[in-house]
Structures are given as structure tokens and as C-alpha cells.
Amino acid sequence: MRSYFLLLFLLASSSIFSQKKIDNTFLFPIDIKPSVSGSFAELRSNHFHSGIDLSTNGKTGIPIKSMESGTISRIKVSPVGYGNAIYIKHPNGYTTVYGHLKSYSKKVEEIITKAQYEKQSFAIDYFPKEEIQIKKGEVIGFSGNSGSSGGPHLHYEIRDTESEEPLNPFMFQDIIKDDIRPHIEAIRLYPLNKDSRINGSTKPINFVAVFYDGKFHLKGNPTIKVKGDIGVAIKMLDYMSGSWKKCGVYKLDLYKNDTPIYGWELFRFSFYESRYLNSHIDYSYKKKTGRRYEKCFRDPNNKLSIYTNTVNDGIINCTGKDHLKFIAKDAAGNTSELGFNIIADTKSYPIVEPNKINNQYKVNCKEDFKLEKENFSCHIPKNSLYKNEAIIIRELNQKSKENNPIFEIGDSHIPLHTSIELNFNCPDSTNHEQLCIASVSPKGNLYYAGGNFNDGKLSLKTRSFGKYTLSKDTVPPSISLRNIPANHNYSTKGIIYFRISDSYSGIKSYNGFIDGKWCLFEYDAKSKLIWCKLDKTAVVKGVKHSLELIVEDNCNNTAKKEYSFVY
Template sequence: MRMFISMLTFFLLFNGANAQTYISPVKHTITLAGAFGEIRSSHFHAGIDIRPSAKAIDTIYAVADGYLSRVKTQRGGFGRAVYIDHPDGNTSVYAHLSVLLKPIESYVYQAQMKDESYEVDLYPEANSIKIKKGQAIGLMGNAGNSYGKHLHFEIRDTKSEVPKNPFLFGIKAGDNIKPTISYCTIHGLSPDLNDVHRTRIGNKFSSTEGGTIPTYAIPAWRAGISVYAFDQMKGSSNRNGYYEMKMFVDDSLFYYSKMDAVSYEEGDLLDAYVDYTTKSETGRREALLYRMPANKVSAIKYLRDDGTIPLFAGSKRKVCLEVSDFDGNKSFAYWYMVRDTAMKGNVPHADCDTKLKVEKAQYLSFPGGKLSIDAYTTPNSTGFSVSRDSAGITIGCRETAILKSIELCLDDLDSSSVSEKMIFAKIDETTPSSTGAYWSAGKYCTSINATGRYGFITDDKAPSISPGRFSAAAAKYSQFTFELRDNIRYSGQAKTFEYKVFVDGKFIPCEMKELVKTLYVPISQLSPGKHELLITAMDYAGNKSSFSRTFTK
């Protein structure tokens, strides 16, 4: 329900002028490592990623007057993130910070000490910590799920929490490089929008209307187009997302998308927005220029016939793609399509027990259990199956995009048969991934987010704590590093392992970067002399480990 409410607000987000002028969150010229709305592996990018300057330290500044409404520190995600509410109804977000500056730092430290946890998610009372326009709030960093130093910056509607394109507020980089249309695919489609044929034309098209335009014969009654395109800016080699995409067929508009706003909830729909098969096989994220039934992404502003193109044996259809960046630089792709006389039939579902009807909720039973599948869980109607043997449960008869969690419940177990060390996990991966589980009305239930193989494993191994940069003679050290790893990955409702760090018996909040499994223990604040270090870790199954050493500062 929240997602639909968020979508309804899109039409109201940009009415009227902004109540105040925003400044840049950095002092240097902005170049981007990531654009708003671009397609990431599991979500739409909800902000812009600003690259660092040539200086060692880049201070981050509040873009407008307001007050601190939220601050969060975590081992993954945004790492350190600051949220500032502004009087005009917007919230600015600053993420992956390496350092928080006062008074924010003091507020966070007190909460971390009280909770004995580095990870906190705090919501100060409105106007209790006021922030002035241009006030330094932190330093650009690489905290959380980040592969390099940068600032992830967002502007959200405060009430709906829907992110808006910061370029609409004047916070942008100059761009005179037109986007690149890198790869195109023509999909021959069945009535339920499954592929009956693919013609991967790549970049074999004309970039000008006056050039030699190729013709492709497609063995299907209708076609759909998918495209991988990107934008680059002067001073940056990053392949960023484009702003607008249009598709014309015989000079009539069939598809139009524009990245002005996108909610976080819409990220769940990503695999209905892209060609999921190509994404899973190659990693290339081709946007579908036709709408799968489950694709409710608001960036799509117009579709004719859901973007599908009827094909005729004796008449060519002219296709034109127009891709634009925010500054109006444009690229084009042209080709013709005609229906091939050698037609392909619908893709059979012989290997699947059931055909899921995308618009209906369905229940699939198997020995000792049941799957509960909501409507619009898959992008379109498709084959599906579930089976169980002595070693586990197989969900799906082929790799299929799962947009919503599927509830799996087992009714042939009782609490005495499932010990604390037994973990329900996805077991067809190199490292098993715990899904988390719960008892409901006497049934053992969990949430499934992907097709594959699932089953019980025993987890009796504690997280490992391995010294990285550590020495008992630490007079010249400013911090220690340790590698913290668990033998299980975590997804869904499963909780990751907890850790704590103590020096001389006193808890100290220490950052961990989940992406590289590294714990950072600062010691520059300690007085000279001997000190006792203790690190503890406990996983979801209750397995505990510790590291204890004496060192001299």
C-alpha cells in the first residue's frame, strides 16, 4: 500500500517553485560516479554519486537551512548517513561519510555508548539540532556498501520519502557529451510477453535517419525492444544512467520514460523493468521498452499498446530510439523490422507444473508444505514449480525474477525438531544464505526472494576474528584492523552477526565495513601505556567467538 501512496505523490512533487535556493554539498566542481535513477543490480539509484576532488579531504556541507531529522550508522548500506529536513518540504541525504562533524558526531556517540553498538538509527526531535545552510556536517568517505570514496546525495520529499532528481534543484554537473546507445535486442513476444525469439542486434543500427538503416526479420506476431544505454560526463569515465528514453515506431511515440523521481519501493520492480534473462546471464541491464504486467515503475510516462509493436509480413516498421541526458544531449538508433514468414510458437512450459497467472495470488502445495505467492510476484505469467526431496526444496523450474517475497511454510515439523543450530538457507550457492524463519500457527515459515534450492543446514561455527593490522607494540598505530567473517550469508528476515569492542573493559563504537569484512578499531585517543583489547562476535545461531590481547600504546 505504501508503494502506491508514494506513486500517487509523484504528480504533486514538482508543482510550484522551491521555497529556498540549494547550494552544492561540495566546494569543488561536481563530476558524477552515478546518476539519478540509473539501473543498478537490484534497485534504481535514488541519488547522485559525487566524485571526490584531488584533495585528500572533501568537506560536505548542508545544502539549505533545516534540522537534523535522522542519522544512521551501519556496516552496510549508506555506512554513515545524515538526513536534514528543510522548510520547503524536502529532506537532503548525505551518505557514505567517513566522519561526522559536531554537533552530529556528539549526538551519535552518546547513543552508540548507551546501546553498546556502532550501528544506530536515530531520529532527533524536530528542530532540536538545527543545521544552517553551508554548515559542515561531515567528510566525504567510503563507509558502508561503497566501492570507493564519494558522496551519495539525495533530495527526498519529506512526507512521502520519494527521492527526486537533484538536478531539478540546480545541483548538477555541466554535460556536453551525448549518451551512448550501446546494445539493443529485439524480442519476438508471445501474448503473455514471454520471448519466443531474440534478435540481438547490439549496435548494428543507424545512428542517423539519413544513414543506411538495416532491416531485421522477426519470427513473431509482435515485438518488444530492450536497450542498454549510458551517459558520460567530461572528466569522468563512469557510465552513468540516462535521463530520458523515447521510442518511436513509424514516427509515432510508443514509449517514453523520464527520471525525475523514483521511490525506494519501486526498486522491488527492477527485474520487471529490465530484461531479466540478459541481466542474469551477462550482467548487462537492458531496459525493456514495453511494459511487463508487474512493471508499475512511475518513470514510464507514456506507452502505446504497452510498448509492444505489431509486425507484418509485407510491411516494414521503422523504429527510432532517442536517448537524452539532463542537458539535452541526444543520441539516436534507427532500424526496420518486418515479420518473418517462418514463425515461432509460444515457449512451452513442459518443465513446469504450474503456469502462474501474474494478476492472481496462488498457492502451490508440495509434500509437507505450501508456497503462498502474491499477485504480481513475477513480471508476467510464467511457468513455475515446487518440489521436495530428502535433501531440500527446489523452487522454480527455471531462473525467474521474483519481485515480492514468497512465503514458504512447512507443516510437518515441530519446535523440538528444529534446534537453535539448524538454519534454513539457500543451499545452491558457494556460501549458504540464511533466509530467517519463524513459527506461525504451528508452521515453520520463511520468506523466499529467489528461485533455487533451499534446505536445512547446521551452523555450529562461530564468526572468525582475524588480526589484520595489529601489533602488541602499538605506539605508532592510530588504529587496528581485523577481518570478521561468518560462514553464513544473510538475507530476508535473517539477522547478521553482532560484534562488540572493548578497551580496558569499556565499550568503544567501532566501524565495520561489511563489503570487505573489515573492522576498524581506533586507538589514537588512548593514553600511553598498556591496554586490554577484547572483541566479541555472536551469530544468528548463538555461536560466539572472541579475540583478547594486551597492547602498549
């Protein structure tokens, strides 16, 4: 009998470890002690995090190694996003990605610099035509803070080369340690139709969780009476050993009377479905409060592939007394449990009908919706919404700070999966070159949204409901020289820095010329710094040179800066 139970334990352990150690040939990409600052599939704004973030202790310039032999399939340079990134395709069927680099290795740097000069662009998405071989453990670059990074770190991914789907890198390594269980903070119960109730209320109710006796419990062990169809959501997070950075939970299952009815597992996902995160969470509550709850009931147009064991899309109808239980796991297998009871409410309640509102339209999420008014039109394509919604669309009886009409197009707390199209009529006297559409904040502030002029109308494709108005940008970007050396002699510094910014529509393009020839300027959007490394140009030392920097914003306003220097 003892041998039988030992065999069962070994089989269970084997399945756990075989799941974790998918491919032990991968090296860890960095030699310093790992500290995870972002986990795979962590919930971010509008998307799941597609890799693991490794903190570099506030430092940049740490060598980054290729995790396996392969060939460079892509080099991408951008002032936003992953910044300096490199993609390496491996014979084992995987592609590894390394982002936010400060710089590339000399071999890679020469390749990408040549491509940038050929295209005459700093931002470049380069797919090498020739095979560039990389050895396992070869240094391919150095850690940094480029792109949209919030601090020095390495973002790395492991993707299925064929499908390009990101996979959970935690399952491919043994270096990152984690012995901390997920932390469950609270749950939220929702009445899902007009005759549903939670403790007599037609509104969602939150219940705080506390930990004791090895499990999580609802604080105060509350009595929860429910009527009609209800849904449940959970607020939780995870930590990893040696780090206080908040990470996401790998796996969740919801049970009703010990039968699984809803769950998900975050081993892989597709980039095209990542935005469904806005349906996976309570988007409206997150926008209003900043608190993120993951729903355990599914909207009709939520097409995420991560869900498992779904019964009736997670919608619960209690007719007696039911025990609900959450089991949350991280990628290392650490487990947390929360259980609670719900009781059927047999009391009769009056049906509450929603108030009728002028200019409110019922939009079916599975169908196209078009509305044309005198001064504007709106098109909501099918599958833009995750569920049927009542949408207010109207011209308001108020003007913007620029004395233009304001149009209300839906509620900003309702998420959109794909873009809707808005069209606004333009006055004949308007300078259309500098015309744009702006979103209007609750305080009346205007924020550039975009827009294209065609046939007397300004059109905008947007994935945000809200208030919009016509606007103008007539102010060109600003350019200022930074760190000026004595006599403008850069023989010691070797780099010329400028700061560029735009107060409204934002920077669209930037080009620098030395002695009339295009030269490479690198740009970091978050710091607004742009710089030219003179050793990457054809300048002659000891000779006076002329430099011209041209910056254009999104409304075609242009600024120029001319400068003389010696190298």
C-alpha cells in the same frame, strides 16, 4: 519572421533551462572539481540509484557542506548501505542526503556518539528530537568510503521532504557539465505470444547499433520481418564530460510512424517502487549474460510511475511496414536517435506448443498460489510476479553436500517483487539452534539464506527463486587482533583494530567491553575490520585495561577475544 523564430527559440530554451534550474539556492556539496561516477536513477541491482555519486579522486576526508540551511532530521550509521549518512531538512521543501562519509563534523559526531552509547550499538538510525540547526555551507562531515561503497566518493540526494521521493539532483545545479550524447549499443526484439515471430524465429533477436551521419543505425541495415505481437528493448548508456564512468539515460521515447507509443523520464521515483526495475529490464537475459536491456513494453504487474505516452503497453503489431524510432536524452538535453523499419511477415507458421513438464505449475501473477507437499510447502503471494509464469516446484532426486534433500523452487532467472515463503520439515534429531536454509548454486555450493524454526519446520522468506536445502552452521566467527603495538601500548596509535569474519551464515552482532563496560566499536563489513577509538571511551591513560570482544553469527555461534592493553 526572424523575430518570430527567435521568440520560439527563446521559449524552447527557457523551458529547458527552467526545467534544469529548479532551485538555484542550493550550494554544491563539495569544492573539488566534480567527476560523476554514478547518475540519478541509474540501473543498479534490484533498484534505481537514488542520487548522484561524485568521485573524490581516490581520497577521503574532503569537507562536505550542507547545500542549504536547515535542521538535521536523521543520522544513520551502518556497516553496509550508505555507511555514515546525514539527512538535512530545508525550509524550501527539500531534504538533502549525504552518504558514505568517513566521519561527521565535531558537532554531529558528539550527538551521534552519545546516541550510540545510549543504545549500546554502533549501527543506529537516529532521528533527533531536538532541533539541530545547520547553516548553508556549514561543514557537516568528510568524504569517505563507508558502508557498501566500492571506492571513495560522496553519494548525495535531493528528496521531496513531504513524499520522501528522490529527485534528480542534476536539475538543481550548474556545476556538473555534460556535453556527451547518450550511446545506443543495440536493440532486442521479442515475440510476445506463441504465434509471434522475429525473422521466422520464436526467440528474441539482438541487432547491433552503429553511429554515422549524426544518428544511430542498425548495423548493416537489416531487414526485420515480424509477425504477431512483438516487443522492443534497448541497450544504452551515457557518459558525462570529464568522466568515463558509465551512467544511465534520463529520458527515452519510442515512436511508431512518428507517433509516441512508449517512453519514460527519470526525474523522480518512489523508493517503494524501485524494485520494479526488475520488470523494467529483461531480467532473465541480464542474469544469463550480464547485458542489461531496458524493455519498451510493460508487464501486467509493473507499477512504475515513470512511464509516459504508453499505447497498448508498448506491444506492437505490424500489419504492413512501420518505422520505429528511439529518441534518448540525458539530463543535460543531449540527444541520440535510432530509427529502423519492421515489415509484416505474411508467412504461415506451425503453432509451437510448449513442452509439458512434470511438477510445473501455471501461476497467475494477480492471485495467491499455495502448494503443500510431504516434505515442504511454498506460498507465492499475489503480485509477487510481474507476469504469469510457469513455475517448476519439486523435490529433486539428489542430495546436498551435507546429504540433505534439495528442493527446486522456480527458476532463478525469474524475478520476484515481494517475498515468497518456503517451509521445510526438519528431522527431530536436528539441533535447531544451528539449523538454516541454504541456496544451492549450479555447482552444488551452499550459501546461507536464513530461516526461522517453528513447530517442526524451518521457514524462509525470500525474493529469489532457485534451489534450496537444509543446512547447518556449527563454526563460530573468527576474531584476530591487527596492528599490535610494542608492549600493547596504544598511547600513540589510539585505535585498537580487529578483523572479524564468518565463513558461512555471516556476522549478526558484535559487542566490545573495556573493564566490563560496553564501548563503541565501529565496523566496516566489506573490509571485515572493527575498531575502537580509545578517545571515545572512558579509559584512563597509563593504566592497564582489559578488553573483551564478543561476536555472534546468524546461527548463534559465538566467539570471544580477551585482550589487555595500556593507553
